[in-house]
Amino acid sequence: MLTKIPKWNLALFVIIIAEIIVFGMLNPRFWNVTILLNSFNDFIAIAIIGFFVTLVVITGGIDISGGSIIGLTSVVTGLLSQVASLNIWVSIICAIFIAGLCGLLNGVLIAYGKVQAMVITLGGMLLYSGIAIVLVGMSGVSTYEGISGFSEGFSQIANGEVMGIPHAVLLFIIMFIIAYILLHRTRYGRYIYLTGINKNTAEYSGIHTKKIIASTYVLSGLSAGIAGVVLTSYLGSARSDYGAEYLMPILTVVVLGGTLITGGKGGVVGTALASIILGFMLIGLQMAGVSTQYIGLATGVLLIVSVAFLGINRDFRSNMKRIVTQKQNIGG
Amino acid sequence: MYRSASLIKQREFRTLLFLILLFVVVGFINSDYLSWQNIDKSLKSSLLFIVLAVGMTFVLLTGNLDISVGGTLGISAAVCGTILRDGGNIFLAVIAALLIGACIGLINGFGVIKLKISSFIMTLAILSITRVVQVIYTDGKWVENIPAHVKELSNLDIFGINLLSFIVIVGVIFVQLYLSKSSKGRYYTAIGDNADGAISLGIPVKRYIAYSFVISGVCASLAGLIFVSQIGFVSTNAGAGIELTVIASCVLGGVSLIGGIGTVVGAALGAIILTSINSALVYMKVPAFWNDTISGSLLIMIVVIDALLAFNASKKAKKVRLNARVLQKEA
Numbered sequence: 001m002l003t004k005i006p007k008w009n010l011a012l013f014v015i016i017i018a019e020i021i022v023f024g025m026l027n028p029r030f031w032n033v034t035i036l037l038n039s040f041n042d043f044i045a046i047a048i049i050g051f052f053v054t055l056v057v058i059t060g061g062i063d064i065s066g067g068s069i070i071g072l073t074s075v076v077t078g079l080l081s082q083v084a085s086l087n088i089w090v091s092i093i094c095a096i097f098i099a100g101l102c103g104l105l106n107g108v109l110i111a112y113g114k115v116q117a118m119v120i121t122l123g124g125m126l127l128y129s130g131i132a133i134v135l136v137g138m139s140g141v142s143t144y145e146g147i148s149g150f151s152e153g154f155s156q157i158a159n160g161e162v163m164g165i166p167h168a169v170l171l172f173i174i175m176f177i178i179a180y181i182l183l184h185r186t187r188y189g190r191y192i193y194l195t196g197i198n199k200n201t202a203e204y205s206g207i208h209t210k211k212i213i214a215s216t217y218v219l220s221g222l223s224a225g226i227a228g229v230v231l232t233s234y235l236g237s238a239r240s241d242y243g244a245e246y247l248m249p250i251l252t253v254v255v256l257g258g259t260l261i262t263g264g265k266g267g268v269v270g271t272a273l274a275s276i277i278l279g280f281m282l283i284g285l286q287m288a289g290v291s292t293q294y295i296g297l298a299t300g301v302l303l304i305v306s307v308a309f310l311g312i313n314r315d316f317r318s319n320m321k322r323i324v325t326q327k328q329n330i331g332g
Numbered sequence: 333m334y335r336s337a338s339l340i341k342q343r344e345f346r347t348l349l350f351l352i353l354l355f356v357v358v359g360f361i362n363s364d365y366l367s368w369q370n371i372d373k374s375l376k377s378s379l380l381f382i383v384l385a386v387g388m389t390f391v392l393l394t395g396n397l398d399i400s401v402g403g404t405l406g407i408s409a410a411v412c413g414t415i416l417r418d419g420g421n422i423f424l425a426v427i428a429a430l431l432i433g434a435c436i437g438l439i440n441g442f443g444v445i446k447l448k449i450s451s452f453i454m455t456l457a458i459l460s461i462t463r464v465v466q467v468i469y470t471d472g473k474w475v476e477n478i479p480a481h482v483k484e485l486s487n488l489d490i491f492g493i494n495l496l497s498f499i500v501i502v503g504v505i506f507v508q509l510y511l512s513k514s515s516k517g518r519y520y521t522a523i524g525d526n527a528d529g530a531i532s533l534g535i536p537v538k539r540y541i542a543y544s545f546v547i548s549g550v551c552a553s554l555a556g557l558i559f560v561s562q563i564g565f566v567s568t569n570a571g572a573g574i575e576l577t578v579i580a581s582c583v584l585g586g587v588s589l590i591g592g593i594g595t596v597v598g599a600a601l602g603a604i605i606l607t608s609i610n611s612a613l614v615y616m617k618v619p620a621f622w623n624d625t626i627s628g629s630l631l632i633m634i635v636v637i638d639a640l641l642a643f644n645a646s647k648k649a650k651k652v653r654l655n656a657r658v659l660q661k662e663a
Binding site for chain 2: 062084109113114115116118119120122124125126127128129130131133134136137213248251255261262293294295296297299300302303304307308
């Protein structure tokens, strides 16, 4: 059984256990299950986007516009429901649809325009957060206070619970299952891997790589839209600057989860575990009395150490293999 | 004649044309924009970005990316600011800041070369670490009360041009000459264009990648010094998000993120364009919240047009090659 689980995921799992033990010893309140489950609310947005950015990264691209799509969705939801007084559910669907359109724009320009993913999503990041700010500015709503006054039903999206399990945890699991099935259990998922491993070969074997690449960006945009709605619901007001500081955590989660930034290798399970590690670390350090300003140090070191470990590990293994096989040749 | 034709074809020329167009169009709407004072001011406010873009170009040319410049800028500005505030020697402050920049560049280079971490991840991690180190160093406070003679340095004039602007422009020209004329300078382009080929030619690829990160770090701390002198105080989030603007201005100036293509002059022009847009909006009486939307859509448009042009050019070149082959056979 254990041999079936990739070693890296096992290591991540061990880190989670270690985190729970260490932070629990620093502050026994950390062992309270309710607090742990509720802490999911603090990193659910990062995790949701991380799942689908993993797909993008596996195709060999990168999507850094997720954070600003959160802000845009949040503002659109707020404006449609509060200022234009549409039904809240209709406005949520509109907002997520717009997030999908943002992803589509990214995807089409990257796949069909043959421009570097980094550049387009960088421009997209400026553009989408800019549109959010423009929308707020034109509607005359206060930028700092945001749009509030949402209905009870809307705030239940993030703050409610079913049988003692917070909605955030359920949403985490649902989005994880969707991403997992898409990537690991469907033909589409195999195509994503093939595109990432060798785009030309995939193209020659009849895969519409352009469509595959564009679709991953749409998925990533949609997930950012969902994250934006959840975050708005959790915090109770719509603001354009939500998600502005999420660029770093999202990429940390994806890379820490064992996905190669060059594409072709990785998985959603690792991303899920890594996001839990990151989330628990944030809450644990806060409980241990470390100021939130210092958390960047921990995530930065974690990122470097994990990636360095992954890289060195890979080289080490291939070197070992070469030495071993050479010896066998001599022996034979 | 041939020379002028090749000049027009160059990417930097198009960037310059765009910059001039921007000034003319905005000047048409509000003639104050074309005044010498405003041009001088635009140049002054873009100095920071020009210096950062020059450093970034070195890294981009080798095919890597440096996200940590904002953090480097912040921490070296903070260190330099504290030394000056406590009455320290100005040379000491400058040297300390430059050393910090070089050290951070070395760490980045070490991670990319020895630990084999992708430069994007490595510098992203260093960015978040340097931010925290800055907070620890300054104890979360702003560095204020920087002596007035330091602030005056940024306002000195020479031949009617701001002294700092003059130095930066001359510096950019020298760096450009180094990159395009000196054999060592060509190494950076060669590495980004074809790393394996560069190794075969005997270029010490790893060492030059490390150099590029050190240069970027030093440029970032130079920008930190300009920041201290121009702004006069250092907040805890000085330079936050500046790295993306710098990358955007490099891309606007025609530097390729894949490496091997681009010039320092182009990157500097890109930086001027991005900062001029902000002041142009003010002169056109457009609300400031349009800034990001316009910069973002401009970036996307220019990049896509560039890609299409490059695609067409390569198609045409292919056709020419093919035709030549056919002609040869016929003969």
